[in-house]
Amino acid sequence: MRKLKLLGWTVILLLFTGSFSVFAQQGKDNNQKYFGEFLDRKGNGYRTASGKPGEAYWQNAADYQIEVGLNDSSHVLSGKVTITYTNNSPESLDFIWLQLEQNRFTPDSRGTLTTPIQGNRYNGDIDGGYNITNVSAKVGLKGANSTKHLIDDTRMQVWFAEPIPAKGGKATVSMNFSFKVPQKGMDRMGRLKVKDGWIYAFAQWYPKVAVFDDIEGWNVDPYLGAGEFYLEYGNFDYKVTVPYNHIVVGSGKLMNPNEVLSKELQNRMAKAAASDTAIYLITPEEINNTKLTRPKQNGTVTWHFRIQNSRDVAFASSDAFIWDAAKINLPSGKAALAQSVYPMESNGQDAWSRSTEYSKASIEYYSKQWFEFPYETATNVAAEIGGMEYPGLNFCHYNSKGASLWGVTDHEFGHNWFPMIVGTNERRYAWMDEGFNTFINHYSSNAFNNGEYPSTLNQTRRFNNYFTSDTREGIDNYPDLTDTRNLGMVAYMKPAIGLVMLREYILGEERFDNAFKSYIKTWAYKHPQPNDFFNHMENVAGENLSWFWKGWFYGNGNIDLGISSVQPYGGNYLVNLVNKGDFPMPVLLEFIYEDDSKERVKLPVEIWHRGDSWSYLHKTGKRVKSVEIDPDKVITDINLGNDHWPMEIYK
Structure with a gap:
């Protein structure tokens, strides 16, 4: 009996061995390359595996x-x-x-x-x-x-x-x-010569x-x-001595308004600090009226500013500023001051006269959605600078108007969250500030004034020409190594699109927002690394996303999900799917029935664990008229031709 048992196990073992041998000869790929860990993201005393500062963090x-x-x-x-x-x-x-x-x-x-x-x-x-x-x-x-x-x-x-x-x-x-x-x-x-003087952007x-x-x-x-x-990070106390007829705005709080502002200007400042709409501190007609707005009429004046827990300071000085301001309402009940300074060349309702409105809306949105703005002032400065950000202060181009001015103002103020609050290394990881900021700009733009200036990321597939180009580069390239022609995609658009896909297609808004808010709060005024972000998002959202970090953030491949066929199957439907792309993605399917009703089904990314094809049995008592992958066009699928069934619908 024992010999028979041994013989039986031997036969079974040979059968399995033969099967494994056949599969090996066929070269079957179980997609371990996608789903296996690709980076060393183990925790230590300084940075934990859950993406938080460790007990020994310093x-x-x-x-x-x-x-x-x-x-x-x-x-x-x-x-x-x-x-x-x-x-x-x-x-x-x-x-x-x-x-x-x-x-x-x-x-x-x-x-x-x-x-x-x-x-x-x-x-x-x-x-x-x-x-x-x-x-x-x-x-x-x-x-x-x-x-x-x-x-x-x-x-x-x-x-x-x-x-x-x-x-x-x-x-x-x-x-x-x-x-x-x-x-x-x-x-x-730098500095800019305008009709009424010089603008210095420091x-x-x-x-x-x-x-x-x-x-x-x-x-x-x-x-x-x-x-x-x-x-x-640290505390800054800085004093700037300028000619008496200059106005100075800077990061942080003005500590000596009595010494640098006339009584009239102080009164206007108090009104602006309580107003939800912009109030002039210096009108276009008062640019050269120093008797009304300045306490001195000769020599120099010293402006004193202070900001706490900041990583930098910037300021601007000019004798040519129009100046207006309004109140920023923060979720905690606190208030800050939005203010704009700009020359006569920038004046106008289609231009910088709306700058403070834009600034206020931007700061209020991000404070409510993600993390409260921590500084006393948010200042937008018109200069000959395309757009550059510092804590509580931007430089934006003085010729910007309309959608362009909204876009640059919103983007530069968004940088107060990345990297001013969350202090990443911009020299190495531009995507952790520019990309994250472009992502939050997407929602802020859609929210502003009932969508007056819609986000360019509403149509992610408009960037597919870049994703399929031979000259594309990966997100993980350092900015100084990236072709400057690609920097806009590498540092800004591609990482932002990745987060949009993560929020709206992979995790869903609630899980994503919980994780992203937690990341900001956890690393506020600290120095997170890429692994800290990856680990924290996974731990709070409850999802292993190694395949996504590898494919999108540390790879240069593309997404191509497809429907190869849809077949009647026992009164139901068999949907045969293929992944022809360079990494996997979940599959969101929309079914449209003959009565024009619709149903959506989301298949998890794990369907691709064992290969690049999958058959889904869709159970329904209705007759299917069409099936589509990603009906909202969230993901950057590079091949629209295989996203629909039947094909004739797309032709």
């Missing part, structure tokens, strides 16, 4: 005190910065690295030397750069002073006489600096500390152009 901090003065004859800004640096890392630091972004505007900077001869958006003047003197660095209150420093391109290394202690040690670095304000500032800052204007983190240590990528910024 980040350093930098507080700034800055005093500068503007010479509007020589176009030079000069002053002093004092940085109080806190080392919360587990290791002592012999030195710190700073970013000197004004050094990009020199003839031998890396950015200048890597700009194509024909130029691009990131062209800039080359007669600028920092003049830095009186460098002083010391640890603690009584540490020995060190002047040792090294400047290389847009980086500066400052050494201390003794290391900054780990886990809370403090150091102070101070220096004097000056630079000529570029007229062409890489579409991020960004990247002071030496600032680079990030030291648990991923790379010192993040010292040079400032070349496309790659933006990665900065520590």
Whole structure:
């Protein structure tokens, strides 16, 4: 009996072995390449597997005190910065690295030397750069002073006489600096001559500390152009001395309105702070009426601003500003101030006269939908800059009008959430700020004024020419490595479309929103990495999305779902599906019956676990007239021809 049992198991084993051998010879693919983990996303003490900061998570901090003065004859800004640096890392630091972004505007900077001869958006003047003197660095209150420093391109290394202690040690670095304000500032800052004077847009204007983190240590990528910024959080107290007839707006709260605004202007400011519609602080007719709006009629005036828990500050100064403002209503019951400054050339209801309306709507929408705006002011500045964002302050082009002005205003204010609140590394992962921001812009645009300016992402398949082009590049490309002609898709549109598909097609709005809001709240004022985002979205939404991250964010392939046939089957219908694309997706089917009624069925992504074809049995007592994949056209399926049955409907 035992021999028979052994013989039986031997036969069974041979049969299974033979079967496996046959399948192996056929080369059957179980799609492990799609559904298996592709990145090392394991947690550790610093960053957990659930996408949260771990118990040992740390980040350093930098507080700034800055005093500068503007010479509007020589176009030079000069002053002093004092940085109080806190080392919360587990290791002592012999030195710190700073970013000197004004050094990009020199003839031998890396950015200048890597700009194509024909130029691009990131062209800039080359007669600028920092003049830095009186460098002083010391640890603690009584540490020995060190002047040792090294400047290389847009980086500066400052050494201390003794290391900054780990886990809370403090150091102070101070220096004097000056630079000529570029007229062409890489579409991020600069100066513009208008009829009534100059507009100065100040960004990247002071030496600032680079990030030291648990991923790379010192993040010292040079400032070349496309790659933006990665900065520590801290408190800023800054003073700007300008000619008496200038108006200054800046990141944060104006601390000395009594010293820089006339009584009339202070009264108007109070009215604007309580008004849901824009109120003029300086009307078009009052641009040169300094007696009405300024407390002094000669010399200079110092404007004092303060902002807390911010990663940067920017400001603008001009003697040519129209100025208006209105109240921003926040979900908590708090209020902030939306304000716009622009020259006479930008005036008009089809142009910048609606800027404050746009700014208020944008901030209120994002605050209600995602996370409350944290700063006292949201300022839109008209300048010769296509669009650039800083905490609580934008620079947008002074010639923008209508839909263009709404779009750039909404986009730049959206950046207050990504990367100002959620502090990602823009030099490396542009998609985590530009892409996420473009995604939230999609919904804000559709919501504004009953859809006055509809989002371009309402039709995701309009971008299919790019997705099928031979020159397309992946989202994971660093911005400075990406062809500038592709940067709009790589950094902005493709990641945004990915999130739209994730929200509206894969997860659904409720699951997505729960996860995305949690991600923002969890990483507010911190430094998440891509894996932190992936892990957090999966854990809160309750879905393994490795196949999607791999296919869309770390791949360059396309989606192509199809219906190969629909057949009557025992009084029901057999729908035969194929995946001809480069990665899987769930399949949303819409059935239209002969009585013109409709029914939708969503098949999970797991139907593709074992191969690239699947048969779905649709049970119905009705006669099917047509079947369609993705009836709302949410996903960027590159082949519309196989999305319908029968084919004649589409022809």
